[in-house]
Amino acid sequence: MWRNRYKAQNPSVSKEKEEFACVNCQAAASTTYKKYSEDVIRLTECEKCHELVDKYIEYDVVLVVIDLMLQYVQAYRHLLLNVKIERPERLFVIFWLSHAAEVWMRDKTGAQFGQVADQEWMFYRCLLLSAVEICSFVVTILLFSLWKKKETTQSTWQIIGSTLLGYYGNVAVVISFIFNLSHETSYQVVMQIFLLVSHVQVQRVLFPTVSSTDNIIVVLTAKLISTTTGSLLTAAVL
Template identity: 45%
Template structure:
């Protein structure tokens, strides 16, 4: 069920007729792609910049571009259906993350962040409402949960952006890319659908698996955004970000109890 919800979310924020960041003015099929003259795309295998994802020979006839560095197809996901891209994201294939961040155009990214925030807030609300039946108290608990989730996400994104500034310096374009990419790592929050259907919100196993899934997602996003850093360094940044976000959430919850 959460898999279907994730597909619906992806389809709602990705243009229906293209999977690239720069769609052409007119499209007559799903896989008509725009080849850019400047190096705006990335090879999903070796992260080498590429000027295009395909070569168009005639109407409806295209050939995927090969990477000049590794010789592989620049982006195999160009011809993949959405469901296959989502499956590779779920199994944490880093190539799928590279496709999503560098070669895919995501519309309404603010909406995507709001969806992830509300999923996390709802999960916190379910856990915090035990034994409370007053409608006003339940409403207040949800607002507190939403504020806590927002603060936690902002804290984590802030840590990753700070890491980017330390590595690459201050660049508004780069900071925007890092911020948007980091938010994508929270897509595991849609697993709250499982807790609703199967009443798993208070199960330790469910919460452990969900948090582990999101943690690994953040690591893959971090590796995609910072390919020059080692796996240990990227994991350390994610761990620090998660710990600080948890601390900020706990502080928010403590202050709101007074």
């Protein structure tokens, strides 16, 4: 059932504990729906914007994913604020391996290695490179959160988890495998833009009172630091 995807909530509880957020204006809400019977559920209306607190409650997972791919900030608010993700580290491992595999395939295409051991070393190097780049990106966002700690209500672990989920576009490596796109410049550019926009949307959710311009600058700075760190590591390893 779709209800199992969401944070546990008791419709009879008052507003003493506000743990949800409106996907339209991000105002706090005590519930996302009210249950009248086993088959009758009414979505809660936001007291601030008078829209449904979370319309995605009734959406299938596939439709939510489509809206995420279309970069709707409402979908990001739904995922990051109103959904309880079990074992988010599993998702991070998937995104990390996907990114490392794509880099490995791209490097493998550009340099023909005859030895299996050389190709295996390349993959391990790509795993290390990917981990360092992602960690550098997350650390930059954390430093920004310390500077703007009054601008967010999220905890440190929530910021880390949300930032890591911004890498979900890395699973597109499956498409690159099927159509052999890893070495194509156009594909690489599109994926980098997609990931940057995803991180900007995550930033908008984590820091709703910070201007979009500042959030974009932070993401670009984090990406620059991440890329620079990766380049330095590559030069050191090679």
